[in-house]
Amino acid sequence: MERTDWKHTFRLNFMALKILGLWPPGQGAYGYNLYTLYAYSALIILQVCHVFFQTVNLYFIMDDLQSVTGTIFILLSKTAVALKSYYLMKNMKMLKHVMATVDGDLFQPRNEEQNKLIQPAITAWKLTVGTFAGLAIACLFFWTFFPILDKTYKVYRLPFLAWYPYNYKTSPQYELTYLYQVLCTHFIATTNVNIDGLIAALNMFVAAQFEILCDDLRNFHQGDDENSRDVKEKLKTCINHHREILKFADHANKFYNWLLFVQFFVGGVSIGLAIYALIKVIPFSSEFFSLVTYANAILVEVFMYCWFGNDIEFKSSKLSYAIFESDWTGLSTEVKKDMIILVLRMQRSLQISALGLFYLNLDTFVRILRTAWSYFALLRQTEITCTILERRILKSILFRCGSLEVCLG
Template sequence: MDEVHHDWKNTINLNILFLKVMGLWPRKNEVYKPGFYMVYCGIVVTLFVAWHIFTQVINIYFVGNNFESVVAIAYIILIEITAIFKVFFVIKNTKKLKERMALLKSNWFQKSNHEQKVLIESSIKFWKSVYRMFIAMSVSCNTFWLIYPLLDSSAEEKRLPFLAWYPYDYRISPLYEITYGFQVFSATYLTLVHLNVDNLMYTFNVYMKCQFDILSDNLRNFTKMSSDFNKSLIMCVLHHKRILRNLLIFVINVINPIKISAFNVFYLSLATFMTILKTAWSYFALLYQLSLRNK
C-alpha cells in the first residue's frame, strides 16, 4: 500500500511557538545547554513565576487576620505553584519529548492509505478545536481579571489584579503602572504555561490514540497489508511495540488496560474525578461557613 505521509509536528506548530517564546522549547533538536536561551529561560521563569508567587506568599503574613484575603491568595497560589511543576517537567524531559516527536517522522507511524488518513483526521481536528477553545477562554478570563481593578469604581485606592507584597509603595506613580504591568505579564506567562504544557501532553495522547487507530485498521485489514501472512503479523507486532516505547505518561501492565497516572500517585479515571469534585465541594462548603461566621 502507498504510504500517506503526515507531518505530526505540524499539527502543534502554534503550541511549540508559544513554548519557544516562553523559554521552554530550545530551537530545532537542541536541548538546554549553557548559552543565551538558557539564560533567557532562567530570567523569565524566575521573574514571572518564582518572584510573582513569592510576593503573594509573603503577603499572606501581612493579611493573616483577614480570612477572606488569605483564602483568595491561597487559591491563586496553589494554581500558580502547579505551573512550577509543569515548567520543571518540560525542562527536565525536553530531550525525551523531542526524541518522541522525531520518532513520529519514521515510516512506522505514518498512515498506510487514504482510509487511515480519514480515520485520524477527526481526532486531529477535535484537538485543534479544543486548543482554540482553551485559548479563547484563557484570553477572555485573563482580560477580565487583569482589567477589573481599573474598572472597579467602588475601590477607594489603587488596586492590583493580584494581592501581593512589594518592598515599596506601589500606589505611587509610576511604580503603580510598572507593578501593574509586571502582574499582567506574569499572569499571561503563567496562563500560557498551563495552556501550552497541558495541550502538549494532550497532543501526545491524541497521537497515541491515532496510532492505535492505525494499528486497529491494519489488523482489521490484515490480508491487505501483504500477501505474506508472517510479514503482516511481524509489521503489526513491531508497530505495537514502537507505540508503547513513546508512551511517557502511561503505565503499561500485561494484564490491566492502559491507564493514565498522575505522578504515579493515583490513576486518572471517572471515579477519581468524581472523588476530587466531592472533596473540592466539601472544602468549599467549609470555607464558606467559616467566612459567614467571620462576618
C-alpha cells in the first residue's frame, strides 16, 4: 500500500508560513541569514508597530466607550497574533522536531481500511480551516473597503483608529497610511489563519492516530492460525504506537500551551466586545458586516481548537474498548496479562490542556460563549448606568439653573 504523506496534507500551511517568514528552510530553527532578517522585520514593522500605534490612540479616546471597545477587541486579536508569531519563531526548533516524526512508520495506516478511517478527520480539518479562512477573507474585505463604501474616506477616516506621529489627514500621507493599515491587517490575518490551521492539524493528526490504533487493537488477533509469538509482536507494536502517540501529543501540547491560553482569553473577550460594538453601528452598513464576519471568524477559530481537542479525548477513550473487540479469548495467559496492563494504561483518555487550567473540548467552548456574553452584558449595563448618571447630572444642572433664574428674577 502507498504511504500516507502527512506533510503533503499540510503543504499549503507550510507554504504560507514560509512566505510570512514563519517557516525557515531546513530542519533547524532560525539562523543568522536574510530569511531571519526578513522574518523579524515583518514581525516588527507589520505587527508590533501596527499594534503600538493603535494602543497609543487609546489614550486619546478614553472618554468614548464606543470607540474604546471598538478598538480593544480588534487590538486584542492583533496582539494575540503577534504573540503567536513570536512564540512560533522562538520554539521553531521544537516544532520542527515534532513535525519530523509525523511520517514515521508507526504513524502510517497499515491497510486501505485504515486509510479510509482517517479521511473524515482530514476532511473535517480542511472544512474547518477553510471556513475560518473564508470568514477571515470576508472580514478583510469589509475592513479594507468600509471607509470607501461608507464614503468616510472624504473626512480621512482610516480602517482602524490609530495614532501616528504625523498628520495623516492630508494627501499623500492619508493614502500611504491607509495602505499600511491594509497591508498590516492582511499580513496579520493570514498569519493567524495559518498558525491556527497548523495547531488544528497537529490535534487532528493525534486523533487520526488513535483511530488507526483502535483498528489495530481490534484486529491484532484474528483467529487460531496465528502463533503466540506473532500475536505478541503485534501487541508490542500497538504498545509502541500508543507510547509514540502520547509522546507526540505531549511535545505538541508543550509547543502550543501558551498559545491556547492566549487564544482562549482573547477569544472570549473579543466575541463579547464585538457583539457590543455591533449594536452601536448602523445596521447593514459595511462596518456592521465587518463586525459580523469578525465575530463569526473568532467563533469558528475557538470552535476549531475545541472540536479537535474533543476529538482526541473521545477517540482515545475508545482504546480500552477496542482491544476487547478482538478475538482475545483464545490467547495465551502471558498475552492476556500484557493486554490487561495495556488496558489499564489506556483507561484514562488523553486531554489537551492550556497550561493545565482548562481542556480543549466542547464544554470549554460553551463556557467561552457564556464568558463572552457576560462581557457583553457588563458593558451594556455600564453604558446604561453611565446614561442614567448623565441624565441625573443634567437634570440637577437644569434644576439649579432654574432656581438661579427664579432668585435673580
